[in-house]
Amino acid sequence: MNKLQSLTVLRGIAAISVIFYHIMAPTGHTLGEFGVDIFFVLSGFVIALVLDSPRITARRFLSDRIARIVPLYWLLTFVVFAGTLIAPSLFNSTTADFGNLLKSLFFIPYRKESGLIFPMLFVGWTLNYEMMFYVVAAVSLVLMRRHRLLFASALIFLIFCAATASGSRDTFAEFYSYQRIFEFPLGFVVYRLWKRGVQIKPALAGGIAIAAYVWMAYVNWNQLSHAHLLYFGIPAFLLVASSLSLESKMGSGPLTKGALLLGDASYAIYLSHPYCVEAARKLLANAIDGFDATAPVGGAIIIVIASAVGVALYWFVDRPLHRSARRLLQSVPTVRLRGSRLAGLNRELIADDGPARNVQVNHEAR
Numbered sequence: 001m002n003k004l005q006s007l008t009v010l011r012g013i014a015a016i017s018v019i020f021y022h023i024m025a026p027t028g029h030t031l032g033e034f035g036v037d038i039f040f041v042l043s044g045f046v047i048a049l050v051l052d053s054p055r056i057t058a059r060r061f062l063s064d065r066i067a068r069i070v071p072l073y074w075l076l077t078f079v080v081f082a083g084t085l086i087a088p089s090l091f092n093s094t095t096a097d098f099g100n101l102l103k104s105l106f107f108i109p110y111r112k113e114s115g116l117i118f119p120m121l122f123v124g125w126t127l128n129y130e131m132m133f134y135v136v137a138a139v140s141l142v143l144m145r146r147h148r149l150l151f152a153s154a155l156i157f158l159i160f161c162a163a164t165a166s167g168s169r170d171t172f173a174e175f176y177s178y179q180r181i182f183e184f185p186l187g188f189v190v191y192r193l194w195k196r197g198v199q200i201k202p203a204l205a206g207g208i209a210i211a212a213y214v215w216m217a218y219v220n221w222n223q224l225s226h227a228h229l230l231y232f233g234i235p236a237f238l239l240v241a242s243s244l245s246l247e248s249k250m251g252s253g254p255l256t257k258g259a260l261l262l263g264d265a266s267y268a269i270y271l272s273h274p275y276c277v278e279a280a281r282k283l284l285a286n287a288i289d290g291f292d293a294t295a296p297v298g299g300a301i302i303i304v305i306a307s308a309v310g311v312a313l314y315w316f317v318d319r320p321l322h323r324s325a326r327r328l329l330q331s332v333p334t335v336r337l338r339g340s341r342l343a344g345l346n347r348e349l350i351a352d353d354g355p356a357r358n359v360q361v362n363h364e365a366r
Contacts, residue, residue: 005250005260006243007042012262013213014038015269019306021220022277023299031220036126037183037228037236039270043130044187045194045240047137051148052195058138063329065134068267069127071321072313076271077104077121084120094120107131109175117175123274128175132159133184149192153185179229186237194244205245212239262307268318269310276306 014035021032050056050064084096093114103110104119107128112118118125136155137148144151163177200208212235218224225231250256262269280302281293292298 004244004247005256006247007045007240008263009250009256009259010038010240010243010263011042011266012259014042015262015266015273015310016303016307018270019273019277019303020299022274023281023302024294027294029221031217034216034220034232034236037180037216037232038239039126039266040129040180040183041187041190041233041236041240043133044184045191046187047133047184048149048188048191051137051141051152052191056141058141060330061141062134062138063332064326067322067325067329069130071325072268072271072318073121073124073127074105075317075321077101077119077124080120093118094122109171111171117171121271123271129178129181132176132181149185149188153188156181156185179227179233182229183233183236186233187240190237190241190244193241200242200245202246202249205242208242209239209246212236212242261311265307265311265314265318268314269307272310272313273306276309277302280305 017032017035017038019032021030021035024030024032050061080091080094081096081101084091084094088095093112093116095113100110100112100120102108104121104124107119107124109117109125109128110119112122119128133156136152136159139155140148140152159176160179160181163173163175166173168174216232216235216239219231277293284291284293284298284301293302
């Protein structure tokens, strides 16, 4: 069983796009933030694939997701916290606040000193949405197993409506009223289309994929978007859906292998790249006379450095941590609830799961 290489490559493209966004951010004229939108639609697809296993359980689902997301994120969050203790001047709006550390570790949105809603490892704001999505998916497994994708989509809609209807500047209301949360259900739609065998000709699929990416880049660069779902969510949906029709065209040469490695390492690249970018920006400017990070050559050099650091972090830290966390969580015994109405639920939670369709579920995927 082979993983979907087209989507793995797309994760790498999304990660590189976000690196470029942070390289150019100081100029006030940048693009690539939409890599997050691609990640969210991809996440919706992957979770739909996992949930489609007839024997998947809420316990197994959550343990696998926690094992994938938490170890590296916690490690890097502790690194940032240690940095704020040792050299606070290096951090603009992050202080060594123990309460904020706990909120960051447990994916609770909060306002930083700058007034923005970011955790200590600031790119982790996307993981707050991911964890909300995972909890919703687990609830759907327990309460509405037969129609779990539809039920999960409805729960996300209710969360958005409740947050929007509150009309307050409360942290939770503001955070969960962001249109981006609908990109997870868009991933569900991509999965349903793919499962039904909907395919388009590779030439047309390639054209749609390129057009969707260029459109998001144009809108991002010119700051035209006032409706995020329309300007980025739908194009990201089209990009992911069309990429699946290119699966048969994936080669096996060095370029493809390199792209797949970047895709596999995309989570580590995403979490580590802001600090690689800033370190390279400052160190290379001191080492190379006239170095400009925002120039084409300077930007390319920093992208290579940030990608290389992310790949090394993935290979030597993220993969071992992920595997150890999976083994640890899967070895935790389940408390049996005999003589209770919850006994049936307990049996549900400890059942084994099996893969859906003849496709490998890539547990390295975010």
